[in-house]
Amino acid sequence: MVSGRPAARLRVATLNVRELKDDGAALRRVLVALAADVVCLQEVPTHPFAGHRLGDLAADAGLWVAASGTPGAGTAVLAASRVDVRAGQVRALPTPRVRNRRPVRRRGCADAVVRVPLGTGWSRDVLVRSVHLGLEEGERERHAAALTPSAPLPGPCAPWQHVPVVLAGDLNEGPEGAARRRLSTVLVDAAETVGAEFATFPARAPRHRIDLLLLDPRLSVTAVTTPELAPGDAAAATDHLAVVADLLVPADDGS
Secondary structure (H helix, E strand, O other), X not given: OOOOOOEEEEEEEEEEOHHHOOOXXXXXXXXXXXXXXXXXEEOOOOOOOOHHXXXXXXXXXXXXXXXXXXXXXXXXXXXXXXXXXXXXXXXXXXXOOEEOOEEOOOEEEEEEEEEOEEOOEEEOOEEEEEEEOOOOHHHHHHXXXXXXXXXXXXOOOHHHOOOOEEEEEEOOOOOOOHHHHHHOOOOEEHHHHHOOOOOOEOOOOOOEOOEEEEEOOOOEEEEEEOOOOOOOHHHHHOOOOOEEEEEEEEEOOOO
């Protein structure tokens, strides 16, 4: 964790937007209320005529699209103007087309390498990763192995293989899940670090905490919440609650 060194605030949020099927105005109000520097989204529409909808949503919330695309299977990363996005990419995770004679939803992730202002310079780089794991336990565990910081990082973000990672998203499982256990061997649960207790799904009557942020121990967390919103907005916007974490990122040490 950051200790005795100058550090910059980085607010990261995550939200499953359910294919933008719900109240668009409420969703925009939720994104604005998050006041986040980086927002990880899941279940963004991926059909050919939906690309503009993510851009419009981001712009209405004062954000811009840092990483999105079909290979990411509905994951995306949005960023605020104060954030310097060094690289962004989406990539597919190995997923069978059919399981038990039924189509299987594709899975992927979206990555963005970011830094934020700190005094007269910048914080160190951080790789923020949006993920949405599947409904089958074995698949979740396999994908978790591919998403750990030590796993090979292909694509434009490859030069940042060893920077601190923030993994945020819908894991589709609780603390006892195999994927969660695997990820927790190298990443810490932001909410548990600060003793925050809340559920995120379903939004109308939350009972399960399946949406969370896991982070590199080199980062500090000062607060994790499901933000207070106008009455009814959370449930109207989508079927998950948003989670937002305030992190501290140390200064770039030039290494």
